[in-house]
Amino acid sequence: MNIIDGGVTAAKGFEAAGVEAGIKYLNRKDMALIYSKKPCRTAGVFTSNVVKAAPVLWDKEVVSHSPYAQAVVINAGIANACTGRQGYECCNKTAQAAADCLQIPKDAVLVASTGVIGMQLPIDKLTEGVKKLSETKSDTLEAGQLAAEAIMTTDTISKQAAVTFEVGGKTVTMGGMCKGSGMIHPNMCTMLCFITSDVSISKELMQEALSENVVDTFNMISVDGDTSTNDTLVILANGMAENPEITTKNEDYYKFADALNYINTTLAKKMAGDGEGATALFETKVINAGTKEDARRLSKSVICSSLTKAAIFGHDANCGRIICALGYSGVDFDPEKIELYLENKDKSILVYKDGLMTDYDDDEVSNLLASEEVRALVDMKMGDASACAWGCDLTYDYVKINADYRS
């Protein structure tokens, strides 16, 4: 597997665009398009929130029932959630506009929205936006970059990743983009993520690989514990790499799954590190847990702890808060047996052992916590399962951004 530059336009046959449609934000791009020259097999995972935004309902239909998909239209600013029939009709009209402009069937168009809940989308601006998008789309890396920028809300950086890998003598490319900064606690974040690939693979295996992988990638990140109404992750594969179609769980399948894992992990970490107001990416790795599910619960409990997150923002070596968060995770363990290390790229400090804090140097730990990437490594000494979760620190800016998000 080779890591390459680019995002959704990295794979063969994919085009993208990002334009200003004036939906809610002023003077910035707020609509994006992904388009494939050939029909794509699709797989998707969507929010587990009982309250599902209209585009989520639309996309679930397309992924389940349409023979193929060929385009995705995305807007930022308004989430089209809690918008009833009018909201769903807006998805329908947007898809129709894209179908007309791109000469593809309406049910081959996926739609996605992110932004404030409860407002109706201005359909005229959306359809105008779709026209601009289809006129400006291109297969350049720059076009992918414009699309990645257009879907941002409170994100401070655009998020892309791409790789190539070999299958049956053919080079296959996979690339993706995502957005997400607040209301991020994916159970399957508003997280939107779009992955494109020229791989040839059966729809069933692609869905299986995606559903399995999100459990350890996007579902292991959290900014604020709020699971959005709009979470959407879709992958489109157009087969243009001309590899022998992957139809069984052979070596080729696992190469595909590895590539997908790299893209998902990379994008998930970028989202966590760019959490609203965040100054640091905070990773918690739990090793030697009794079961995989225990390892997931323990690691996620730590990255979700408001007190731990505030301590990291303050570079405060208040390690007891991490032990406390492990303790209320719902997983049983012996506090006397576990070990806790705080780490950055250069250093690892043992801070808790035998039920006690070690006599670590407060200033040394404080300096470590000032890194851009901070890691808590927890050795449970109970078994051989491990898991990783990613979050960020809790800052004044998180409160600022969310105390008045709508204005």
Place this chain on the structure above:
Amino acid sequence: MNIIDGGVTAAKGFEAAGVEAGIKYLNRKDMALIYSKKPCRTAGVFTSNVVKAAPVLWDKEVVSHSPYAQAVVINAGIANACTGRQGYECCNKTAQAAADCLQIPKDAVLVASTGVIGMQLPIDKLTEGVKKLSETKSDTLEAGQLAAEAIMTTDTISKQAAVTFEVGGKTVTMGGMCKGSGMIHPNMCTMLCFITSDVSISKELMQEALSENVVDTFNMISVDGDTSTNDTLVILANGMAENPEITTKNEDYYKFADALNYINTTLAKKMAGDGEGATALFETKVINAGTKEDARRLSKSVICSSLTKAAIFGHDANCGRIICALGYSGVDFDPEKIELYLENKDKSILVYKDGLMTDYDDDEVSNLLASEEVRALVDMKMGDASACAWGCDLTYDYVKINADYRS
């Protein structure tokens, strides 16, 4: 039932004190004592955190195995959690000091601590503190007030409540004090709560009434989602009201349970409203849910939502965040059927109905959200179960307090 002034010294035979012991804080009271002239039956509920502070382990022993209790010694500043054997030995020495000063058995002494995790308590200062406490204890309301002040950490106000009720021709009194502001998400907050009563009741019934009641009172509040290592709620009853002993679930029992519910609800709401950095008490009442457990989960999900809490701080009528939090609570429902009202003492505004936001006036809702007590009322229209949960807004000061709590 009559609401009266006072706290732990309201009931007959109870004395209290609060003194400066210089444990960690300077120039403030940081140790408290509750003492009963007669032996007390006790009941208690403690943190569900796997990592339990030493005083929690000590008190569980006393409540379960000692024939009676007669005193509680409490310190603020250091939590005596993650302190191993030395920490437990400190509980032992503190109890011994109290036993010596008060001429009671060591196993009749409960201890409780709140503050930073991972530091050892200065035992000499504690034993000196115990002496001062036993020399200055008194049965006045003022003494109860001093004790309630001494147990505060980041609390901004002391928290007490007291009532009287009639049982078998006798007036029974019940009073309590608590502390708690951060690390508050009781599953059984660092919340400490002490209730005293001169009621005569069997130990078993008292424990049953307490365990049943916390589910709908202290377990329904949250400041930050972090369940402490030190949560402790104990009740001491010395029988000095001379009512006929309550030994069955008769009318007298339910009078006792009602009084307990009032004290617990009042103290729990005071804790939520005084959450770290909070400017408002945020109550969510769910009515007409399918089951009581559904009602609890739905209401608690809303008061725990960081985004909703930040919106309340910003007086931002971003009602979609509440609908979103209901949606990820884990309870299934039809978003088209529910209704959401925002309320304060004077006003109730319907903001969501039929799957859509109503055309509420943003400024009117914003003004309402500026109240000291804000309520979300959710009508699920599914059954007849209801529940209430209490939290607070998420503010800059929460981050400030917790980014550098230890200094």
